[in-house]
Amino acid sequence: MANKIEVRDFSFFYDDFQALHGLNVPIKQHQITALIGPSGCGKSTFLRCLNRMNDTIKNTRAEGEVLLDGKNIYDLDVDVTELRQRVGMVFQRPNPFPQSIYDNVAFGPRVLGMDKNEPLDEIVRQSLMGSGMWDEVRHRLKDSALELNPGQQQRLCIARAIAVKPEVILMDEPCSALDPVATLHVEELMRQLASEYTIVVVTHNMQQAARASHWTGFFWLGRLVEFSETGTLFSSPQDGLTEAYITGRRG
Amino acid sequence: MTRQQVQKVAVGSITAVAIVAVLPIVVIIGFILVQGIGAINLTFLTSAPSNGMRDGGILPAILGTLILTLGTAIVCIPIAVAAAIYLAEYAGDTRLTRWVRLAIVNLAGIPSIVYGLFGLGVFVLFLGFGTSILAGSLTLGIMTLPVVISTAEEAILAVPQRFRVVSLSLGATRWQTIWHQVLPHALPGIITGIILGLGRAAGETAPILFTVAAFYLPDLPSSIFDQTMALPYHLYAISTQVPDMPLSIQYGTALVLLMIVLSLTLVAALFRTRMRRRRTW
Numbered sequence: 001m002a003n004k005i006e007v008r009d010f011s012f013f014y015d016d017f018q019a020l021h022g023l024n025v026p027i028k029q030h031q032i033t034a035l036i037g038p039s040g041c042g043k044s045t046f047l048r049c050l051n052r053m054n055d056t057i058k059n060t061r062a063e064g065e066v067l068l069d070g071k072n073i074y075d076l077d078v079d080v081t082e083l084r085q086r087v088g089m090v091f092q093r094p095n096p097f098p099q100s101i102y103d104n105v106a107f108g109p110r111v112l113g114m115d116k117n118e119p120l121d122e123i124v125r126q127s128l129m130g131s132g133m134w135d136e137v138r139h140r141l142k143d144s145a146l147e148l149n150p151g152q153q154q155r156l157c158i159a160r161a162i163a164v165k166p167e168v169i170l171m172d173e174p175c176s177a178l179d180p181v182a183t184l185h186v187e188e189l190m191r192q193l194a195s196e197y198t199i200v201v202v203t204h205n206m207q208q209a210a211r212a213s214h215w216t217g218f219f220w221l222g223r224l225v226e227f228s229e230t231g232t233l234f235s236s237p238q239d240g241l242t243e244a245y246i247t248g249r250r251g
Numbered sequence: 252m253t254r255q256q257v258q259k260v261a262v263g264s265i266t267a268v269a270i271v272a273v274l275p276i277v278v279i280i281g282f283i284l285v286q287g288i289g290a291i292n293l294t295f296l297t298s299a300p301s302n303g304m305r306d307g308g309i310l311p312a313i314l315g316t317l318i319l320t321l322g323t324a325i326v327c328i329p330i331a332v333a334a335a336i337y338l339a340e341y342a343g344d345t346r347l348t349r350w351v352r353l354a355i356v357n358l359a360g361i362p363s364i365v366y367g368l369f370g371l372g373v374f375v376l377f378l379g380f381g382t383s384i385l386a387g388s389l390t391l392g393i394m395t396l397p398v399v400i401s402t403a404e405e406a407i408l409a410v411p412q413r414f415r416v417v418s419l420s421l422g423a424t425r426w427q428t429i430w431h432q433v434l435p436h437a438l439p440g441i442i443t444g445i446i447l448g449l450g451r452a453a454g455e456t457a458p459i460l461f462t463v464a465a466f467y468l469p470d471l472p473s474s475i476f477d478q479t480m481a482l483p484y485h486l487y488a489i490s491t492q493v494p495d496m497p498l499s500i501q502y503g504t505a506l507v508l509l510m511i512v513l514s515l516t517l518v519a520a521l522f523r524t525r526m527r528r529r530r531t532w
Contacts, residue, residue: 053420058343085422095413097432108421111431157417164421 003067004029004168004198005050010064012042012049014057019045021222022064027168027215032190032199034209034230037219038245043202046219047170050200051087052080068168085112088166092173094153096145096160101128101137104145104156108164123163131159132189151182155189162197169193171201175208187212206246210234218242280513283505290503299469304493309504311469315479316453316511318472319387319463323452326392327399328445334396335403335441340429359397364457366394371461385475387463394458395448402447406440407433439526443519450515454508456483466492482508 005027012020019042027033027050035043048054050066052073065072073083085108096104105124109115114123124141128134133155137148145156154174161169171190175183190199190212203209209216210230217227218241226233226242237243252260294308301307334355342348370390380386410433418428434441452458464484472479486504489496 051420053416056416056419081422081424084420089420091413091417091420093413095417097414097417098436107418107431108423111418111421111423111427160417160421 001031002029003027004069005200006065006067006070007050008065008067010046010049010062010066012045012054012063013061015059019222020049023224025217025224025227027198027200029198030194030196031214032194032201032212033215033217034213035200035202035217035219036204036206036209036245039204041219042222043217043219044172047172047200047202048089050168050170051084051089053084053089055080085164086166087168087170088161088164090154090157090161090169090171090174093177094150094157096148096153096156098144098146100142101145101148101156102141105159105163108160112164114164127159127163128156130162130193131155132185132192133159149182151178151185154178154182154186158186158189158193162193166197168198168200171199173202173204176204183208206234218245220245280509283502283509286498287502287504287506290499291506295500295503296507300467301469304467304489305496305500309482309485309507311471312480312482312485312504313507313511314471315464315481316483316508318384318479319391319459319481320449320453322384322388322475323391323395324445324449326388327395327448327452330392331396331399331445331448332403332441334400335407336429336434338400339404339407340425340433355397355400358393359401361394362457363394363455364460366390367458367460367462369393370458375462381476382461382463382465382478383476384463384472384479387459387479387481388475390458390462391452391455394455395452398451399444399448402444403437403441406437406444409440410436439523443523446515446519446522450512450519453515454483454512456487459484482511 003026005025007023007025007027010020010023010025011018023046025046035046037043045054049062050073054060054062062074066074068083068087071078073087097107099107102124105127106115106120109120109123125134125138128137133152136152137143137156145153148156154177158169158174175186178186187208190201193199194214201209201213213230215227216230216233218225218233218237218239220241226237226239228238233242234246237246296308296313297310298308299311300309338348338352342351367390370386370393374380374386374389375382378386380389414432414436415428418432419425423431456464459481463478463481465478465480466488468478468480482504486501486508489504490501
């Protein structure tokens, strides 16, 4: 199975603090990779390195390589706006713009000029279908996105992310602000999306990692302790730390 | 005293102080209203002064003030908004930007007469604009910059960071992010700052004293290189330079000026309230 992203000897620093230590992570194409670990272990930092969102934080520094289709995204000739179009992101809290449902989805295609090649209405429709909410909102596209419930808002954010036709979607604890029903809804959506997109999801919820992902990486203090197929990692962890964490004895 | 008594005394005294703070404003406005309202009529508002300014109206001064306020807006708004965007979104914390910020804070503290002399030296004499609407607008515009820059920067910084983060994560450039997701939300605050700044500029005398204001000029200006009368200076002139000036005309002029400045402030306040109510985040 091809690696969509290949992380090699990757370290990341906030000023003098080293948040990530020499990581090597393979992200398989069209699979869901879950990253688990206790708070502050660096998994969200790592996720934000995959589309260089950490660039917006001052005094940070990256070492090593993140190869996207074989090309290091930290190379100087990389256009970060193009990178972020290819590697989209869904955030922890549903964060729609205070605009209409339509404008939320259309924002990315508009700024990227995608509406020159394809009618915007069509992009919006397909994106909302992709996030499984077209039938819920097709008659209220002009309504404010803030009128949706949190679960719907998060799926709208997913629609907004896929509207720019990314190859990879990064999800940073996408369900932590949602109730159990909305959470299952989003997990179901992730599985559907995996046929078209490569998904990396950070989660606190080990049941979610076990339910929804194909691969799981366990982070501890900025290091990747263990990485393997999800079934293997949860049934027979190789490392004592992993076992302690997933059985709830450390965390 | 019991705790409850202390509470009553405390609330009573801060309420009293609050009333004392508002009282002068009410008294001043009331006093000028009572003294000046008698002078206000259609002739007063629509004709030029006559008989050595002891008769007639103040139309040239009203129009002059409106023109200068417009000129101030044209000079001030583009520079102030651009500077605010730069400071809020692009300027990091470097030696240069620390100097820029220091300069802006200091600009706000410069007495307005110094702006007037600066305008005289630079615009009227050195650049050769003469005593003109152009020189006056530039002087007032520069004087208004710091307050508009500061309020606009605050309005931009108040836009939640998550809008910027999401926009960037979708592949938007920084400029697209600012233009589409930051400025629209900051606009009410920016506009409020602009209106308040213009309200202050409209009422200033010192900056226009040497740069634009005419003592007596019944004809309306025809170009930006003309002088013009203006309400604050006119008020100063008729109060100090004209013997046997009827008090009612002085108070009438003060009332008109007060109404122009107050209505600008009121528009700003209403606008802000309205936008706050509409804001959903």
